[in-house]
Amino acid sequence: MDVGRVYAEEYGRSVSVLVRVFGDIDIAEDAVQDAFTEAARRWPVDGPPPSPAGWIITTARNRAIDRLRREAARADKQAQAALLHAEAEPVEEGAVPDDRLRLIFTCCHPALAEPARVALTLRLLGGLTTTEIASAFLVPEKTMAQRIVRAKAKIRDAGIPYRVPHESDLPDRLQSVLSVLYLIFNEGYSSFVRKDLCAEAIRLARVLVALMPDEPEAMGLLALMLLTESRRPARTAPDGSLVLLADQDRTLWNASMVAEGQSLVRACLRRGQPGPYQLQAAIHAVHSDPPTDWTQVVQLYDQLLALTPSPVVALNRAVAVAEVDGPAAALSLVDELDLPSYRVFHAVRADLLRRLGRPAEAAEAYERALALTETEPERAFLRARLNSVARGGHGP
Known part of the structure; x- marks a missing residue:
C-alpha cells in the first residue's frame, strides 16, 4: 500500500483525532508525522496493516504518550497537562459530530484573524504544505509560514480551548468554515491529482449542511463543489492537456452530481437569501444546462x-x-x-x-x-x- 496515498487520505483525520485527545496542535502534528515516518519504514517490509488509518492513529497516540511521559518526568508542566488531557479524553460528541469538522470550527475561533483561521485549518485538516497554502492564498510562502506560526502561538498563549463549540457559536464562525472548505476543494481541483481533497471537502460540506440546514450559503457551497467536481472526467484530453469548458464532452460529466447540484441551487433560490457561494453555484448551474445562457451568467456575476x-x-x-x-x-x-x-x-x-x-x-x-x-x-x-x-x- 502506498503510504503517500494513506497520508493524503488520512492525515487530516489523524491530526483531528490527536488534537482532541491531547488538546495541543504541535503534539498532534508531531505524533502523526512520526507515525507516518514509521509506516514508511515498516509497511514496505511487513506489509500494510488491516486498517492503515487505525494503525496511524494508534501509533501516533502511543508515540505522543511516550514522549509526554518522558517530558512530564522532567517537570514539564505543558507535557503534564497534555498527558492529563489525553487520559481524560472526552467522549461526548456535542454539537459537531465529526472530528474533522469539529477541528475546523475550533480553528475558526474569533480570537484568530480570519486568514490565520483558514490557513491553519488547511494545514491541519488537509495536510497541505505551506507552499500549497501560500499558492492557494496568492501570497509568498514566507508570509504564509509566519501566519501559521503566529496562529499556533496565539492558540497556545491565549489558552484557546480545543472543544466542541456551543451551538450558539456556530453561526458566527460559519464564514471562515466555508472559506476553509472552499479552499480545500480548490486545492484538490486545481492540482488535478488531489481528488481526495475534493472528496473530503464535499464530505465535510454535507456534514455542515446537515448540521446547519437553515444556512443557505452552506447549501450553496455544497452545490458549487458538486457542479464543479462533476466535470472532472472531461477536464483533460487523452494526452493529459486541459480541455476548456466549452470543448468538454458533457457525456463524461457525472450526471448524479449535476442533478444534485442543480437541485440544491433551486432550493437556495427558493430561500431568497443570495450569497457569494450560492451565486457561484448558480453560475455553474447555468453552465451545466446547455447551451450556456451567457447573458444570465453576466447578470449573476454582476450580483x-x-x-x-x-x-x-x-x-x-x-x-x-x-x-x-x-x-x-x-x-x-x-x-x-x-x-x-x-x-x-x-x-x-x-x-x-x-x-x-x-x-x-x-x-x-x-x-x-x-x-x-x-x-x-x-x-x-x-x-x-x-x-x-x-x-x-x-x-x-
Missing part, C-alpha cells in the same frame, strides 16, 4: 461582484462579457485589473488577444501565464496555445 468586489470575480465576469459583447469589450475590462501574479489573469488576457488577432501580444501573455503555472495539464494547454499564436494562428 456576485456587488457582494464580493474582488479583481478575481471581475476577471471571471470579463470572460462572460467576451461571450456576450465580444473579446474587445472584455479586454478593456481585463486591462483595468491588477493581478500580475495570477496565472489565470494572463491566460485570459492571452486568449482575448488571440481572438482579436494580436498574436505577438497574445504570445507574451501566454509566456507570462506559463511562468506562473505549475500543473502539467495547464502547462500543456498553454504551450499549445503559445505555439499556435507563434505561428500566427488565432481562433474565434
Whole structure:
C-alpha cells in the first residue's frame, strides 16, 4: 500500500483525532508525522496493516504518550497537562459530530484573524504544505509560514480551548468554515491529482449542511463543489492537456452530481437569501444546462461582484462579457485589473488577444501565464496555445 496515498487520505483525520485527545496542535502534528515516518519504514517490509488509518492513529497516540511521559518526568508542566488531557479524553460528541469538522470550527475561533483561521485549518485538516497554502492564498510562502506560526502561538498563549463549540457559536464562525472548505476543494481541483481533497471537502460540506440546514450559503457551497467536481472526467484530453469548458464532452460529466447540484441551487433560490457561494453555484448551474445562457451568467456575476468586489470575480465576469459583447469589450475590462501574479489573469488576457488577432501580444501573455503555472495539464494547454499564436494562428 502506498503510504503517500494513506497520508493524503488520512492525515487530516489523524491530526483531528490527536488534537482532541491531547488538546495541543504541535503534539498532534508531531505524533502523526512520526507515525507516518514509521509506516514508511515498516509497511514496505511487513506489509500494510488491516486498517492503515487505525494503525496511524494508534501509533501516533502511543508515540505522543511516550514522549509526554518522558517530558512530564522532567517537570514539564505543558507535557503534564497534555498527558492529563489525553487520559481524560472526552467522549461526548456535542454539537459537531465529526472530528474533522469539529477541528475546523475550533480553528475558526474569533480570537484568530480570519486568514490565520483558514490557513491553519488547511494545514491541519488537509495536510497541505505551506507552499500549497501560500499558492492557494496568492501570497509568498514566507508570509504564509509566519501566519501559521503566529496562529499556533496565539492558540497556545491565549489558552484557546480545543472543544466542541456551543451551538450558539456556530453561526458566527460559519464564514471562515466555508472559506476553509472552499479552499480545500480548490486545492484538490486545481492540482488535478488531489481528488481526495475534493472528496473530503464535499464530505465535510454535507456534514455542515446537515448540521446547519437553515444556512443557505452552506447549501450553496455544497452545490458549487458538486457542479464543479462533476466535470472532472472531461477536464483533460487523452494526452493529459486541459480541455476548456466549452470543448468538454458533457457525456463524461457525472450526471448524479449535476442533478444534485442543480437541485440544491433551486432550493437556495427558493430561500431568497443570495450569497457569494450560492451565486457561484448558480453560475455553474447555468453552465451545466446547455447551451450556456451567457447573458444570465453576466447578470449573476454582476450580483456576485456587488457582494464580493474582488479583481478575481471581475476577471471571471470579463470572460462572460467576451461571450456576450465580444473579446474587445472584455479586454478593456481585463486591462483595468491588477493581478500580475495570477496565472489565470494572463491566460485570459492571452486568449482575448488571440481572438482579436494580436498574436505577438497574445504570445507574451501566454509566456507570462506559463511562468506562473505549475500543473502539467495547464502547462500543456498553454504551450499549445503559445505555439499556435507563434505561428500566427488565432481562433474565434
